[in-house]
Amino acid sequence: MSGAVRVGRVFGIDLKVHFSWVFIFVLVSWTLATSYLPDGYPGWSDRQYWAIGIVGSLLLFTCVLIHELSHSLEAIRRGHQVESITLFFLGGVSQMGEEAETAGDEFWVSVVGPLTSLGLAVVFWLVYLIIRGGPSQVAALVWYLAYVNAAIGIFNLLPALPLDGGRVLRAVLWKLTGDEARATRAASRAGTALGFGLVTIGITLIFVTRNFAGVWLALIGWFIQSAATSIREQSATEQLLSGRLVRDAMRTDFPTVDPGTTIQRLLDERIVRDFERAYVVVLGDTFRGLITTTDVRDVAPDERERRWVSEVMIRAENVASLPPDAPLEDALELIVQRGIHQLVVLEGHRAVGLVTRGDVLRVIEVSRLLSGRRPDDPKGSPGDS
Ligand SMILES: [Zn+2]
Incomplete structure (x- = not known):
């Protein structure tokens, strides 16, 4: 609270x-x-x-x-x-x-x-x-x-x-x-x-x-x-x-960036072109952290040339993560509880996927469609969408 x-x-x-x-x-x-x-x-x-x-x-x-x-x-x-x-x-x-x-x-x-x-x-x-x-x-x-x-x-x-x-x-x-x-x-x-x-x-x-x-x-x-x-x-x-796993919702083609990249370069060469909200920071095969557009925005423009991704990123130990076989409910709970937009899917020290709030909502929508009935929702009626 x-x-x-x-x-x-x-x-x-x-x-x-x-x-x-x-x-x-x-x-x-x-x-x-x-x-x-x-x-x-x-x-x-x-x-x-x-x-x-x-x-x-x-x-x-x-x-x-x-x-x-x-x-x-x-x-x-x-x-x-x-x-x-x-x-x-x-x-x-x-x-x-x-x-x-x-x-x-x-x-x-x-x-x-x-x-x-x-x-x-x-x-x-x-x-x-x-x-x-x-x-x-x-x-x-x-x-x-x-x-x-x-x-x-x-x-x-x-x-x-x-x-x-x-x-x-x-x-x-x-x-x-x-x-x-x-x-x-x-x-x-x-x-x-x-x-x-x-x-x-x-x-x-x-x-x-x-x-x-x-x-x-x-x-x-x-x-x-x-x-x-x-x-x-x-x-x-x-x-x-229920029955859905993190791997069912995660995207595996998530964007990655090297920790030794400058913030300016991340902005010029990646963010402006692929419009991603979050980049998984990896060094070789090892997961190092996560950097989001919010983290980039918080770096003053005149400092972006001198600051590295490794300094600005959320470090691996502080990033919300789950293994691919965790129940998808856990992902939703983590996202809601911590008020975050995405979490990283980890297999040991290797990042294998990214799950966003939107990915979980998509699975909920599709499951609702497949189940053929709406859950109890006083704010909606069977006719609307
Ligand atoms: Zn009581």
Whole structure:
């Protein structure tokens, strides 16, 4: 997620906070300090409302973080990679290295989050029972945390993607039918339905009861339906690419250049004539790097005569690459994740092909044509092209 800053690291996982989290943090603190606490516990000073409000908000997001960590730790325990956890305005999200490979993994990695939240709710509730005779400020805080953790646990168990409950549903359907794509379609349709349902309830609340919570509900609903749609589209694309290999999409007549060429010469003798976007840098048979028109553009015109391709290129170890027998899905994932236009196909130290974003899209288009039906695409209808 761009716009996020790293704030720490636990169990080898980067913890990040997205700038949008600041708004929700302020909103939660403000709601606690100005309405929830004064309504439930009259008679405190303003300073006490704000202090408990801010502490409550901080502890709420600590609980969200614990929820996300439980997903991550279960994923790691099952041999998956987790890169980071990001807090943003709708809660938390974990960036996994790859999707769960089995229905069982998906089930346990997903269900552990809501169970953790429900567990926290029970713990806070027990603490509340013990301390409720004491200072009302502390009891209010503990009661609030029991209540929000229960709400987070129950809401996330709703059987609709992208919520945890939707992943649980997908895992169960996947296990029962053996068909991952079908399970994804069903669970994501539930997500679309839930999302639009929440938007409808939210808008009704805003207009009928003038309740501010309606805006929030509508926003969450909109986020859920759009995420459900993109999960469905991604799954359809994966299905179209399944069984295809990098070698099916790569071009083998890719342009190459020697590392000892000057930038000026590359520009005058190659780029202006063959209009290529990227050149694979090879020395003899060995892959050395990649140089793109963007890299060339970044060299000041009066320096192009003196600079070599070897100085300007992206060095081999930093170039995105895959072997020819890798699944084509991996190529798409790499291109999308790293926001790049092409990757080099390597056999040992030898470049054997180049795969561009366009090459992958071409394979998707042709596969779609051959499969005889369009994937779920709400933006297109069977008549258009
Ligand atoms: Zn979760």
